[in-house]
Amino acid sequence: MSTDTQVIKDWLKQHQISEVECLVPDMTGNARGKFIPANQFLDMGEPRLPESIMVQSVTGEYCDEHWELVEPTDADMILVPDPSTMRVVPWAREPTAQIIHDCYTMDGKLHPLSTRNVLRKVLDLYAADGLQPVVAPEVEFFLVARNIDPDYELSPPEGRSGRKETSRLSYSIDAVAEFEDFVEDMYDYAEAQQLRVDTLIHENGAAQMEINFLHGDAMDLADQVFTFKRTVRETAHKHGVYATFMAKPMQQECGSALHLHQSIVRADSGENIFITEQGEHTEAFLSYIAGLQHYTPELISFYAPNVNSYRRLAPDISAPINLNWGLDNRTTAFRVPASSPAATRVENRFPGADVNPYLAIAASLASGYLGMKKQLKPSKPHQGTANEDEVEVARTLEEGLRNLGNSPEVQEVFGALFLKAYAAVKRDEFEEFNRVISSWEREHLLLQV
Template sequence: MTDWLDQAPEAARLYLNGKRPEEIECMVSDLPGIARGKAMPAGKFARQSRFFLPRTIFHQTITGGWATVPVPEDATEPDMILTPDYSTATAAPWTADRTLQVIHDMELQEGGPVPAAPRNVLKRVVAAYEARGLTPVVAPEMEFYLVARNTDPGHAIEPMIGRTGRAAAARQAYSLSAVDEYGGVIDDIYDFAEAQGFEIDGITQEGGAGQLEINLRHGSPVKLADEIFFFKRLIREAALRHNCFATFMAKPIENEPGSSMHIHHSIIDADGRNIFSGPNDEETDAFRHFIGGLQHHLPSVTALLAPYVNSYRRYVKEFAAPVNLEWGRDNRTAGLRIPIAEPQARRIENRIAGMDCNPYLGIAASLACGLLGMDEQREPREECNGDAYDSDQGVPRGLFDALELFDSAHALHDLLSPEFAKVYSVVKRTEYDEYLQAISPWEREHLLINV
């Protein structure tokens, strides 16, 4: 029998350095993007070709509660079949033993992909492009905060303490000195990423106190979503080594900018040409229609790009977050930005998604909006050449409104999967009900004795 490690990426084999792994973490992404699965001895993993988890893991809320979804499996909790995707095998270099992580494909017992699985949702959207002879390419940017350890939810989140003994400073965007404040964490991020075979395009200080951005090289949407899924865990582990937390909350600290996951898009045809650029390097109909699709359909998928009540705290004017769906060339006030690039690298940057979104779902939603725009030949509005913050063409400002738009977006449901759309909506509404049971410090301060 062929050794399964022969199918693993070179980085995983280099990490093992000729030795056998000791443990395998078999994992999938749930709706929030949390890794679910099983850890097992490597010898046992090598002897089996699949394992099982209940399909209802996709009905679980971020609090650990369970939504009641009107689908047959909610009552009986049948298993789904998980088979390893060996191409995703990667090191877990923070562990004490030789551990590899492997993402698994999820199928129904009767055959076919599990509809509610986020990775399958993205695969479904990519397949829709492939059916049209197209290959989508994405490049994500990941923003996050390094913060002081916080074990009491009643306490406000504070910036981490840097090597100088001072709290990380805000308003230091692109400062190399600010990056050096937490150089130890960044060194571990680089070391872990190298061990896992991930290529970082760059790390910069963002505008918030302790806020960083990591850019990843462009590539396949599923591969890049896998990497973000792995990266979130990698970054958290690097932070814990230095007595701080890494957080991907959209808005963790009051009066500081939020954290986004900007998504750059381009599309390649069967001949390897970028369809956003014509034979004379001009912008094409496909380029305009993709923008038009984003402008028209993004409000309907904002619930996927901004999945929590906290997500909407990020959409504040003048806090480096878009509150509009305008488009413009090299214009960072616009929700849809066209970066400076050569014609063969012409791309569209969606700046709406928060870093708290599930990467599979965020990328799938954005690609689906652009594809619908091309199918519908939707023309964009006029380019915004000024301050797009003045625009009133915005995204929903709260989760409940976003879910109302999502529930009525049937064309998008067909692309993403109607069953997924049903499950997602019920889970998010259950989370919203859970949130309403929590009383915030603001309410206690201003309402307790004043109303």
Template sequence: MSHWTDQLPQHARDYIAGRTLDEVECIVPDLAGVARGKAMPASKFATQKRFFLPNTIFQQTIAGDWAEVPGDNYTEPDMILRPDYSTASAAPWTADVTLQVIHDVFEQTGEPMPVAPRNVLKRVVQLYADRGWSPVVAPEMEFYLVARNLDPAKPIEPPMGRTGRRAAGRQAYSMSAVDEYGPVIDVIYRFAEAQGFEIEGITQEGGAGQVEINMQHGAAVERADEIFFFKRLIREAALRHDCFATFMAKPIEGEPGSAMHLHHSVIDSTTGQNIFSDPQGGETATFRHFIGGMQTYLPAAMAVLAPYVNSYRRYVRHFAAPINLEWGRDNRTTGLRIPVCDANSRRLENRLAGMDCNPYLGIAASLACGYLGMIEEREPRAECVGSAYRGDEDELPETLGGALDIFEDCAPIREVLGERFCGVYEAVKRTEYTEFLQVISPWEREHLLLNV
């Protein structure tokens, strides 16, 4: 057994124990959260200490085009990739014995590559650490299982269940609804166990074929790594049973969208105490300031939390989606919710992030808003009591283009996330948005072709 395998987490060592490791996938998440990298024989991986990829992988759009970044010389220099062995995880869907290893990305000077999403999140976490804080995150992942769709012009349909009928919507928390696609859920559990992931729970959401997975709370980077791995895991589990898993924000017309709810708390790095609670168990000023930062800066972060044109179709009144920046206690109509919890676990749930966002960037942007609120001592508005859907204020951007305009103009958010990252991200997203605007939709053909 090669010496490098001694650095692997226990679940990875257990997976390859007594077997010949065939292949290692050297991967990094790009701006969309897609795994980029290279696969190689395990014997080759064992002899190399670093790997290379061109920096343009972070300039690729979701459609496969390339954004023009101001000031770029377009020589495609290599970045240096170094394995983070703590992330090593099984790829149990492969035919041979394979491990995935997330790599950290560096410039040739040795500095962290500032556009790499994992480095963006590490940058934000370090800002917390510099003040003696450690952010804690607990994500909720919503997604749809859908029938195989080979024609982009055809609407997406729910999957066929074990009863021979298509999954039905408006069956939130129904155990029978989950049982309809139980074989897929079983594979998800099996893959997760092989990868060392612990699932808090799986529930049926309100959409037809819509599922939610709750994950344990923990350190920000580790939770983002887990979501990154989980999205691939879930897609592979669905393919085992002749359906697709999609993390689109709004895949099916008339059904609720899919969110990545982010529960945030912050720990004092020295004492281990939750800084959102005082010694008597009450809420601290710091907690209020965290909420105030969310209300102040989330509009500028929406381009990261809702990164595609489809993302904005999720924000529909009464469709289990937040359309505001109100905060409330145990109130799911607000964009910012304080769940029922004791003083030690006091936290804020950001309900705005879509499941289509890059988990590293979504968590980084959300934490950035709270961080700015704490250091600027931003006070929140009064608590929303009752339905937040009654408000008429348009606080959030309604399109990707509008979100990018706010993102471009918000100096504090750009400083926290890093100006170089923000420049590349904005260029990629504006390229995607421009391409979308050239597409003529079926609605336009149906209603405008002969009527205007």
């Protein structure tokens, strides 16, 4: 019995687990997998899933290029559990475990269509140079009233006062208290799963909240965000409301982001390579920012992965529309927060809350890595409101996908097959969305053009 197998077996016994959820993050970042009785989990051998689930769109459809991306026989992937991701499922009726699995091809290689493997490949590039990324995500989401008819607009839920929010209540303590029962259960669930959530605030939107995670290892944080999204949705269901991570769920409200704070340290010493002993920004730091500026147009579809995502990237103060960076300037895409020298970092403000966390983190870290390798130079830090400058990124998913994989270095980092599969899946989603005739078109074009 391998060490990992023994660790898992002991953990399942310690927690008296009766069922195991074998989880795999799909292209969208949602959980796919199997439920397996605990007494069979370790005896049945390695679980398997068809690799075709990796190229399903958010609607469950297969793209036209499906059989060019996976084996025409719809071959299986081998799933290998990662013991570091073992967590209880606090909302389950019976003692249940959830374990994130890595995907391998049948000949034992890391599967190229696994988004978790994409992030691992980027982290391996840093490890080869003796470096380790440190990240800290900030995740925003809305609570909304239950809505079973997609033709109706979403609205905020009633709080404990029996009223719905109508004002802009950023950082309001009383507004959070309206959903005190939800918040307490969410924290209890997070603690039971050892999610390192930190600060909770009320954001600018009605019933919009933000959770900050403590900084740490990039893969671990991606796993935590993946788990956290499930946790928030389950907590909301318990309280008779919905939680949504759509980037722009309501026309009159702001969007939801997943801001990524990131720094790079030396693996052996923990030294932050972004700052000198004299407290000055290093050339590596400037090249890292330049990499974010240079590669974001090419990788924007990893930060804005859905047709709805681009509604958030509008010319206002809450989301970036160009590639400026600045010192403690929240209107820029890449913000350098005021901090102690050891905590020097850059915040990527492009990702929406709807991202696959593995891909968003991979894209951001890969951009910085390539910037450092190519010794790119950034623009000067922006002064004033960056949103008054020109739009410099795609405004639709289709436009973003046309830019994906334009450079050979991005092709090499992410893999040509993965980029082709991602673009095919997301292009299919765009085309399906584009066939829908909206109420705006019927209202303004029906009798007037």
